[in-house]
Amino acid sequence: MRTVILRSSDGADHIVSSEAASLSRTVQSLLEELEAKEGEESPLIVPLPNVCDCTLRKVLQYCIQHTEPGTNLTGRIHVSETRRRDLEVWDRNYMLVSTDELYHLVMAAHYLNVPGLLELCCEGIANLIRGKSPQHVRQHFGLVNNFEKAEEEDIRRTNLWALVDEKELAKK
Amino acid sequence: MKDSVRDAVDGILQEEAMTSQAAAHLPNEVLQTILGLLDQDTFILALQVCKEWRSTFKADDDLWRHHALKRFPLSRTTMNRNGTRGVDASWEAKYKSLASIQTFCYDCGAYTSRKTCGGWKQRALCGRCFEGYVESRPGQRLITKTNAKFVYRLRNEDLQALPKLVDKNPIHYKFELMELYRKHDLRRAAIERWGGIEEMLKQLRPLPHV
Numbered sequence: 510m511r512t513v514i515l516r517s518s519d520g521a522d523h524i525v526s527s528e529a530a531s532l533s534r535t536v537q538s539l540l541e542e543l544e545a546k547e548g549e550e551s552p553l554i555v556p557l558p559n560v561c562d563c564t565l566r567k568v569l570q571y572c573i574q575h576t577e578p579g580t581n582l583t584g585r586i587h588v589s590e591t592r593r594r595d596l597e598v599w600d601r602n603y604m605l606v607s608t609d610e611l612y613h614l615v616m617a618a619h620y621l622n623v624p625g626l627l628e629l630c631c632e633g634i635a636n637l638i639r640g641k642s643p644q645h646v647r648q649h650f651g652l653v654n655n656f657e658k659a660e661e662e663d664i665r666r667t668n669l670w671a672l673v674d675e676k677e678l679a680k681k
Numbered sequence: 682m683k684d685s686v687r688d689a690v691d692g693i694l695q696e697e698a699m700t701s702q703a704a705a706h707l708p709n710e711v712l713q714t715i716l717g718l719l720d721q722d723t724f725i726l727a728l729q730v731c732k733e734w735r736s737t738f739k740a741d742d743d744l745w746r747h748h749a750l751k752r753f754p755l756s757r758t759t760m761n762r763n764g765t766r767g768v769d770a771s772w773e774a775k776y777k778s779l780a781s782i783q784t785f786c787y788d789c790g791a792y793t794s795r796k797t798c799g800g801w802k803q804r805a806l807c808g809r810c811f812e813g814y815v816e817s818r819p820g821q822r823l824i825t826k827t828n829a830k831f832v833y834r835l836r837n838e839d840l841q842a843l844p845k846l847v848d849k850n851p852i853h854y855k856f857e858l859m860e861l862y863r864k865h866d867l868r869r870a871a872i873e874r875w876g877g878i879e880e881m882l883k884q885l886r887p888l889p890h891v
Contacts, residue, residue, distance in 0.1 A: 615707070619708050619711050628714070631715045641723075643726050643727075643730045646730050653731060656729075656732060664729055664735075
């Protein structure tokens with residue numbers, strides 16, 4: 510198994526197995542290019558100018574965890590039941606990050622194209638939105654209410670059809 | 682999986698908010714995935730957050746389709762036939778038209794297309810619950826006028842101010858209209874009438890039918 514050096518935006522190197530690195534589709538295609546150009550022997554250095562050091566470390570944690578023996582790269586179908594449960598628990602702990610970190614993580618996952626991680630992060634953000642009022646969501650995610658007054662009123666009125674008392678019912 | 686992640690993320694909820702420019706710059710595909718993962722309540726609220734999010738919905742009919750099929754799983758076929766004028770209608774329109782027909786039963790929470798005819802708000806009751814009021818079950822949160830007066834020992838004057846749901850009489854459609862009251866309203870009225878919780882509890886009588 511070959512090792513690859515991933516270089517983050519602040520110049521720090523991370524040495525990982527090529528297997529873990531290929532979990533990112535972006536890195537995978539870069540690796541293939543590099544291999545074709547440089548040959549088998551030379552060290553493979555992949556610069557990743559869009560990812561900062563601490564985020565990259567976090568992403569690699571995920572990649573390494575998900576490529577450990579027993580995990581099938583192509584899909585999780587062949588993974589044993591216990592292993593999958595372990596991974597789930599691991600994922601859950603992995604997602605215990607601040608909102609800011611989560612944001613950087615989702616951007617990195619998007620840039621590096623790691624499907625599993627991206628899914629995990631999106632789920633995380635969706636859960637952050639859940640149960641918040643629009644005002645609260647804006648506050649939390651640093652968004653600005655850029656609707657015009659009339660427009661906002663219009664939206665609220667036309668959305669009335671959807672706001673049956675599901676919330677009330679859900680509490681039961 | 683979903684539940685486990687939800688548990689995990691609950692912990693984060695209290696933490697600090699994203700830096701100011703952050704979430705505004707989420708790539709469109711990512712935003713779409715996120716909005717697709719929302720449940721139906723939150724998804725309606727997400728429409729009201731900001732222009733960017735709203736335009737994501739506007740641009741992506743598949744997102745509406747996803748939410749429509751999630752919320753109305755059985756209407757996959759009827760949706761095309763008579764959901765909204767013609768097959769070509771956008772999923773947004775289909776979703777809205779279905780949402781306006783189909784509502785939840787106020788008492789048990791099941792999907793229903795039944796509408797009760799009036800009350801403090803337009804409430805829907807499913808057929809099973811509606812029939813059920815003839816013989817009150819303890820789990821119901823609505824109770825008929827006759828039973829309300831019996832159980833809580835209230836007079837007509839006490840009931841007048843309370844919100845109620847009016848519908849046809851399920852025993853016979855020509856009988857007097859059925860009026861349903863919420864139990865917690867009644868409890869409050871009874872406490873007022875008897876002057877205190879202790880006294881109210883002493884006055885309570887069990888339901889006649891059960």
